[in-house]
Every structure is written in C-alpha cells, then in structure tokens.
Amino acid sequence: MQEQSRKPLSRRTFLKTLSTAIGGTAFLPLLAACQGTPPPGGGAQAPSGGPTATVLRAEAGAVEPTPAPRQAAAGRSTVIEVWYPYGGADAPLYEEYWKAFEDENPDIGVNAVYAANDLSTNAKLFTAIAGGKPPDVTWVDGPQVAEWAARGALEALDDRIAAAGIKPENYWSPSWNQTVYEGKVWSLTYGSDPNFGFFWNKDVFVDAGLDPEKPPKTVEEMDEYDTIIAKVDGNRIERLGFIPWTVYGAANSLFTWGWCFGGEFYEPDSRKITANHPNVVKALEWMTAYAKKHDPTKISGFQAGFGSGTQHPFFQGKTAMAPFGPWELSALKRYAPNLQYGIDFLPTGPDGAPPKSSWVGGWTVGIPKGSRNLDAAFEFVRWISTSDTATMIAGKTFNQFPGYRNSPYYNEVQNNPQLKAFYDILVETKHQRPVMPAQAFYTGELARAVDAAIFGQKTPKEALDEATVNTQKELDRILREGIS
Template identity: 55%
Template sequence: MPAPKARRGGCWTRPGRRLRHVGALGWQRPRVPHEEAVGGFLTRRSFLLGGLAAVAAGGCRGPAANVNPHVVSVWHPWGGTMAPAFRRVCAAFERAHPGFTVRAVFTPNDLSNNQKFFTSVAAGCPPDAIFVDGPQVAEWAERGALEPLDHLVRAAGIGPTDYFTPCWKQCEYAGHVWALTFCADPNFGFVWNKADFEDAGLDPERPPVTIAEMDAMADRLAKWDDGKLKRIGLIPWAEYGSTNSLFTWGWAFGGSFYDERARKVTPDHPGVVKALEWMCSYARKYDITKIAALQAGFGTAEQNPFYVGKLAMTCLHISGIDEIRRYAPRLRYGITYIPYPPGGEPHSSWVGGWCMGIPKGSRNREGAEELLRWMCATNEGTVAVGQASGLFPGYRRSPCFAEVRNRPGVGMLYKILLETRHQRPVMPAQAYYMGALQRAVEAALYGQKTPIQALRDAGTETQAELDFILAGQGRRG
C-alpha cells in the first residue's frame, strides 16, 4: 500500500532524533555518539540495554521458555474495515491447519519509527511473524531485526518467477530473501469522472493518454467562481502524498530514483526533474494557495472530492474500488493507465503493499514459516487473502486472479499489475529518502527552491545518511 506520509517539518534521521533547522543552511543532521546510534540501527549496547529494560519490566523469557509450536503470534497493521478481513484470513489458516492458533495483534506500523518492534527484538521477545512494509524490508534486514528466509524459499520451492517482479525485488537485499509479499498494490490506476468530462464538453469515453492531453483537459475541467477554484482537473502532488506522487510521475517521465549497483540515490535524474517541474507548473497556473483553499473543503467517504465534482482526474489505489462501491455506487468513472510524456514510460506503475517477515529471535520459527508460506505462496492461502480483503496477492500464480480479472475496475488494475516495473528503492535509508523527497516537493511547489536544487539537496542529504548506514554493515548476523 502507499507509504504513510513523512512527518512535516523534519525527518527522523534515527529513532528519536529529529533534524534540526539551521537557518539559511537548511536542515542538518545532529551529531550523536557513534556507539549509541550507527546509522540509526540497533547497536550491541542498545540491544543489551533494551533487553535488560524489557526483562526488568516483566518481559518475556526468551527461547528457553515453554513455547507451544501450534500457536503463532503475528503483528499486523490492519485496523478499520481491514481488521475483520485479516481475522478471516487467520481463521482460514486455522481451518487448513487443525490444532493451530494464530494470535493476531494489531500493531500500527510507522515507516519512519517502529521502536516497539525493535525493542521487542532487543529484548528477545518479538512476535513469531510480522508485517513489514515493502520499503522497510532492506532497513529492517540491515538493522538485524529480521531472519533471512533463504531456507524457507528453498524448502517451499519458491522463486522469483512465482511473484510479480517488483514484489520479489522489494524482499531481496544483500543476497538474501527477508520477506514474502502478502499483497501487491498496483500504483496506480488513473481515473476520470465522466460527469465532469461531460460538463466540460469533453468526450466522457476518451481519457488522456499523454501528459499534453491531460494538461489540455485539466485546463477545460477547471471551474472558477468569482476568482475561487471550485473544481480542478488534477492535483499532481496529491496522489496519496507528495512523495508517492513524485515516484508516480517521476517514473512516468522516465526517471530513476536509485542506482542499485553504485548504491547511489538519483533524485536529480533528468526524468524526475522534469516530473517535478511539470508538477510545479500546476502550482503556478492554478495558484497553489487557491488549490489549497479548494482542498480545505475536501471531504472523505461520500464527500470524496472525486465523487462530488471537485476533482475530475486522479490516481486510484486498489482499495479505492471498494470505496467507490461503498460510498458512490452510482459514480460514472473510467480507469486506465497513467498518462506519460514523449520519451517517458507508457503504462508506468509501481508496486506497493505489505510483506511478511520473521523477526530475529522468533521463538516459533517453524510455525511462522508455515504461516508465511501459506498466506504468501500457496493457492489456498492467497485465494483466502484475495477473497477476504479484496487485495491482490504478490504471488502471481494465485488462482484468485482468474476471478478478479473480469471484475469492473479491478480487472484494469490487474492489467496494470501485470505490466508493473518498479518498486521503491531497495536500500536501508528508504524512510529517510521519502522524507527528503517530501521536503523537496514542498520546497519546489512553494517556490522556495528550483526543482533541480530541491532534488539535489534531497540527494545529498539522503546519500550522506545511506553512506552512514552502510558503513555499519556486518551486524545482520
């Protein structure tokens, strides 16, 4: 799923340490003692201190404690309407494994700070299995917080061709597999409101294919009343957060965000720069302050701006299909591929979604491996996931796709998933990178920096953080 928006006004360089502002110099990383925080990862001292604190507070007793091999604990991020859906998936696992019990615990996951989980690892009492967001996998592996799954994938006969390519790549780091993709979000479908198109004199059955077509349509779709914006064709930086927006349009413009071989971030790639320049053109043309005033009146559920004629075109996450069915069943809309410019990437998309891993020190690894295998890499389990949640499995061989490919809206998203090429950069400074990119987008939109300068600054900051992290390699074992 799309990553949570990074914190405004700063980014967590390491757990509990904010960047500090230094006036004209911008943001600077505070100095910390090397022993206490190496790349923000759990050092030997912090592991010992965390573990002692947890034991003193009545923490678990570690591997020597009596562990029931038929009880598997899992921390999951599913709240709201997804909570009962995940309970149904767990119940299906229990029916398929008589005598087994899944103890599912809702544990919010923050991309930039998961101290509860890291403390549980340090104390030797983590859950048996845990959900990990795709861009977190490399960082958690580098921290030494996950167990490699190489034995599991070999024993189960699982390989890269069993998954959509980005779904496998986001789980592989430093020569090992650290997680399995539970659900694959094709980011994104591009949707348009047909009633808005008719109102603007546009063909409701002809969506934009190119960026130029989309810009021309957006111009006609914009509706003004006494100098106030009442409807806008598109808000390029509002596609599930400014960072996800930059990923989306950056790839559509033919950009790249990371050089895996060189281990270098590339936010100033020409394609990414062009994407941000184009995003800024909307901020200037329609006046970002007037856009912000329009957004202030946006609602949720039945009052979603796309449903009520305030936003004519936007990107749509797979969960949006069920939301439309629930809150706007009469909405006339279409769904297609993301538009692209000349020299850009046709049918561009990227994969988000949750993965499952096994924490370092899991006391029921055998049970956890079976839970992961069944939910992420079997026909029965992935069908249960798809039926209960409405999400796509990352396991491309799942029989559930035979049914969803013909469902309105969902079928188009399946086509997008089949063609998807990208995942967010697989490297251990991903959370930091997303915060830096968010600040870059906002600085460019509000004219505080040029797009190229904002992106170069984001690259400089992130590369320093990544180099700092990589200098501490060797602690995964």
C-alpha cells in the same frame, strides 16, 4: 532588614526553585524518550506522505477503537503471535485469515494483535524485538524490508524458501525484488498493488464538455483537460482536473510521475541516489508549473477541505482525474455508489517517456528477529503469501492483488473489467521503490523537495539536488557503519 532576614522562605527563592525544578523535570521525559518510548501524543496519526500507499487507508480507521487481541483456538501445540497493520473497519476481516489458517494447520494457533505499522510506529516492533518478546510474524511494508533487514529486525528466509520450493518467478518481479537485500530474502510479498490505475470521472467530463469515453493519453492532454475542467470562483477553487501531488502523499506522487516521465530514483549497483535524474526533475518541474497555474496555497486550501482515501476530492466529483489503487474500488462502491468512472493506464509522459508507467507497492510478511517459533512462523508466512486459500481471501475480502502470480484469484480477475484493468497494469509494471536502508529518509527528503518546489522556495532542480545529496550522505553513513 530585620524583618526580611527572619523570613523563612522568600517568594523569590520559592519561585526560582520551583521554576528550576519544573524546568529540569520537564526535560526528563524528553531525554528519556530517546530510549525508545514515543513521547505522549506520538503515533496519534500517520504522517502524510508516508512510504506506503496503503498506510493512508489506515488513517481513515485511526479514530476507531483499537481492536481487541485475538486468542488462538484452544488445544494447539504451537501458538504464534501475528501483528497486522490495519484496524478500523478492516480489523474484523482478518479473522478470515486466522480461522482459515487454523483450519488448515491443526497444530498451530494464531494470537493476532493489531499493531499500526507505518513511519511513526516502527518503534513498537523495534522495542518488542529489543526487549526479547517479538511477535512471530509481522506485516512489513515493501519499502521497509531493506530498512529493517539492514537494522537487524528481520530473520533471513532463504533456506526455508528454498526448502518450500518457492521461486522468484512465482512472484511479480518488482514484488520479489523489494524483498531481496544484500543477496538475502527477508520476507514474502503478500499483496502487489498495481500503482496506479488512472481513474477519471465520466460525469464531470460530460459536464465540462469532454468525451467521457476518452481519458487523456498523455500528460500534456491531461493538462489541457484540467484547464477545461477547473472551476475557480475568485479565490475559491470549486473543481480541478487533478492535483499532481496528492497521489497518496508527496513522495509517492513524485515516484509516480517521476517514473511516468522516464526518470529513475536509484542506481542499485553503484548505490547511488538519483533523485535529480533529469526526468525526475522534469516531472517536478511539471508539478511546479501546475502549482503556479492555480496558485499552490489556493490548491492546498482546496485540498485541506478533503483528505486521502475516502475523503479524497475525487469521491465528491471535486477532482475529475486521480491515480488510485484497486482498494479504492470497494471504497468507491461504498461511499460514491453513483459515481461513473473509467480506469486506464497512467497518461504517458513527454519526450519519449515509456508508456503504461506504473510501479508496485504493497505489503510483505516477515519474521522478526528473535521469534521462538520459526517453523510455525514460516508456515504462516508461506501460507499467507502463496496458498490458494489465503491469496483468494486477499483478493476477495481485501481487494488486494496477491504477490503470488499463480494464485487462482488471477483467473477470477479476468471476468471483472475493473479488476482486469488493474491486472493489465500489474502485468506491465517494472518498478518498485528503491531497495536500500535509507528508504524512510529518502521518502521524507522527496516529500520536502516536492513541497519546496511547488511553493516556489527552491527550483525543482535545486530541491532534488539537495534531496539527492542528503539521502546519499545518509545512505553512505548507514553502509559505512556496516549496520547489516
């Protein structure tokens, strides 16, 4: 006993103190993280099923080093800071924009900074705005517009748009619609993605004994083709006709097929979420039936060997049909130069669903709240969205169909059969994703519903009912708290 009392510090106390101390401090970063700094490891990769088709292009470049910031040309009286969303192989292409803009606007210089912008990295822009040092111009993804506008991240542009003589009818209507929230315009569309062209691999069609010049015209036909094309060797899938939930993530897949089946996702006047619209349910039931046909875990195992964008199984002839955006044209040329394919409208859904279904995605460009160079910033927004120079760069360099219908690029498109196919889709497009401030939440809920249904944990109806209720609750909360 004597021995013990003389011990200055027992091992027990030491370990106890140490673990309590470490336990306490280990929590601090996490609690602190809620202040607006992402925890370590955050932003490393764009989560799948993000709200934007184009986000997935960024993933391919995620391993590339971050491009260095660009300095404005010397001697400009005003310098604006522009944040653009794509690094990797796309980053050097942006220089064409900055240079062309500086050439046409001798007073304004452009400092350009790469800032990945998707579901997981919004925090950067919000922190910059909260800190009083926002960029003057930023790319805003279509479904983010209402979300950001409602949370006070964007400047309304109505007066400047009116003064510049820009009219709604100058844009493809879904592209214009996605920039209008609560009666105000918050950004201008830069690119209109005709989502999607239906690609089919002619070589695989021949191999499977199908007519390579006859793509399926209906969803039923597409299913029949899949049965003919699919090659399954025991537990191993060698080839599939298509995978319905890999249209740039689960949520975008449901948007694509939901509209294709004649469904609707949102009722703007009554602000009602309609994920459980009977035709959306039907679309998810169809996806679920497809999953059962091949076993969902087997399909996801097959899928896991591939990825999105240029890693998509279509590029390697492992799926024969896929909805793609026009940006894949250059990717196909680069990564699968020998692949023979055709492009058509999406097959028509069952039971009198409207034919030629598609929707518009794509980026817009806006001005973050607190910009100190509003005039120069708007000049850039106007220029990149509507000028002949910029819309030609969008088309020719980025394979990006301009949102501005009067762009001379649309004359050029007529002579290129592949681009013409997409042009025809764009002309027919009626839909854009819901314009409302719970869009990211809705996207997450739709992706969860698709997952739960295809893995058989809930019926499609149950899963979509739940997504509807949850999203409605979230939307109502945002609207009730009057955050606008």
